[in-house]
Amino acid sequence: xxxxxxxxxxxxxxxEIISEADLAEKLKSGKPLxxxxxxxxxxxxxxLGWAVVLRKLRDxxxxxxxxxxxxxxxxxxxxxxxxKSKTRPQLSHDEVVRNVExxxxxxxxxxxxxxxxxxxxxxxxxxxxxxxxxxxxxKYTVARIMERDDFTNRWNEHRPIAMHxxxxxxxxxxxxxxxxxxxxxxxxxxxFNNLVGRDLMQHWGQEPQVVMLCPLLIGxxxxxxxxxxxxxxxxxxxxxxxxxxKTMSIPDELLDNWFELCTDVPMAEARQxxxxxxxxAKKRLAREIVGLYHxxxxxxxxxxxxxxxxxxxxxxxxxxxxxxxxxxxxxxVVALANLIASLGLAKSxxxxxxxxxxxxxxxxxEKVMDPFAKLQAIELDGKILRVGRHQFRTLRLxx
RNA sequence: GGGGAGUUGCCCGAGUGGCCAAUGGGAACAGACUGUAAAUCUGUCGGCGAACGCCUUCGGAGGUUCGAAUCCUCCACUCCCCA
Numbered sequence: 001x002x003x004x005x006x007x008x009x010x011x012x013x014x015x016e017i018i019s020e021a022d023l024a025e026k027l028k029s030g031k032p033l034x035x036x037x038x039x040x041x042x043x044x045x046x047x048l049g050w051a052v053v054l055r056k057l058r059d060x061x062x063x064x065x066x067x068x069x070x071x072x073x074x075x076x077x078x079x080x081x082x083x084k085s086k087t088r089p090q091l092s093h094d095e096v097v098r099n100v101e102x103x104x105x106x107x108x109x110x111x112x113x114x115x116x117x118x119x120x121x122x123x124x125x126x127x128x129x130x131x132x133x134x135x136x137x138x139k140y141t142v143a144r145i146m147e148r149d150d151f152t153n154r155w156n157e158h159r160p161i162a163m164h165x166x167x168x169x170x171x172x173x174x175x176x177x178x179x180x181x182x183x184x185x186x187x188x189x190x191x192f193n194n195l196v197g198r199d200l201m202q203h204w205g206q207e208p209q210v211v212m213l214c215p216l217l218i219g220x221x222x223x224x225x226x227x228x229x230x231x232x233x234x235x236x237x238x239x240x241x242x243x244x245x246k247t248m249s250i251p252d253e254l255l256d257n258w259f260e261l262c263t264d265v266p267m268a269e270a271r272q273x274x275x276x277x278x279x280x281a282k283k284r285l286a287r288e289i290v291g292l293y294h295x296x297x298x299x300x301x302x303x304x305x306x307x308x309x310x311x312x313x314x315x316x317x318x319x320x321x322x323x324x325x326x327x328x329x330x331x332x333v334v335a336l337a338n339l340i341a342s343l344g345l346a347k348s349x350x351x352x353x354x355x356x357x358x359x360x361x362x363x364x365x366e367k368v369m370d371p372f373a374k375l376q377a378i379e380l381d382g383k384i385l386r387v388g389r390h391q392f393r394t395l396r397l398x399x
Numbered sequence: 400g401g402g403g404a405g406u407u408g409c410c411c412g413a414g415u416g417g418c419c420a421a422u423g424g425g426a427a428c429a430g431a432c433u434g435u436a437a438a439u440c441u442g443u444c445g446g447c448g449a450a451c452g453c454c455u456u457c458g459g460a461g462g463u464u465c466g467a468a469u470c471c472u473c474c475a476c477u478c479c480c481c482a
Contacts (some may be wrong), residue, residue, distance in 0.1 A: 158479070251436055252437065278434085282434080306435085310435055313436095348445090350446075354429080355429060357442085372449065
């Protein structure tokens, strides 16, 4: 593959490469490049948003380059201020460990383990002395740090900026020095941090890394960047039905964006599909996504499930089992609202009653309208309880 | 170090002694319509209770009062101006 062809593959789905000439130069050398990606261990799921960058990283691997994942176990204690209007809460060590464990498995749904290197930045950041930190700080100026949007905005709006937050970009930049990366990948919100890496590398006499930025995926709410804290995400380990359903709930305006960032469907084809029938296009998108993280067969099943359950409003035939707690049964009778609450399908008994009143609760496809309904426990056994649009449980009476 | 302003429910924000579980907006959730889209309309939106009601909440701890988100004291945190 010529350098030009490689560039074409790598360019797809990026918004900016700083600089493309440098990248071409590095590719020309023919040696395997070290492509760095910072991993945020404050979350427990690889979301489709994050997958955008991971998929780009996999493109590099296809060309024989090495993915260098840096688990930000140290920086998690600071909290990346990128795009945040508030200081982030700092995580405990245990939480970080748990997240890393969960996430590292999910990452290999996309990446090739043979070409992946995993490092932890606590290994070098955690052992620095205060003198080391001061030396690092001396390589950068306050004015340059404050150029950053998040800081400028917060400053102008009189919102707090804690001292440790301005160290974040330096930490991340120093990571690049430590792994001597050739390329750093990131979302567009990482531009500032990644550029700091270039500066620092030069201070340490290294060739500056190329910075490649990928667009941010908008979440299922159609408004904000997909993120776990906002709950507008799809995880790569979501069940096929969930993945499919969540995709179907995105606004039409996002279709173009999602096809480009989440699938391998050629854009000309995708745009044609969206133009002719957005609904059909969205189902195609959902199938593509499920196919990517599960299988084509499961995608078809999810498609079928969706059609029957939501489009045709047929009775759900299969759902997760839920045992009816014994202590809710009095004289063989159970109050429906209490049952819904104790199964976690509503926040409280009151909320459950509100849902019933609103007509959101049904048993075997039959709406229950009485908020105080008391039902024979024996008769509930095996029935499918539906709360809201997408919560189902097969009730089981334990003997 | 000196002076000033502020901290209210998921978020923004009103409330300055009883009519405050606390106006309004946003978000969220549910229903109707539909394509689990958009737009629109409706309802819910601290907890318990069938209900009169009860309990917990307005940065934290005390106090004044029959009664406090509202007044006083101390503490913590944030922002602004000056140095």
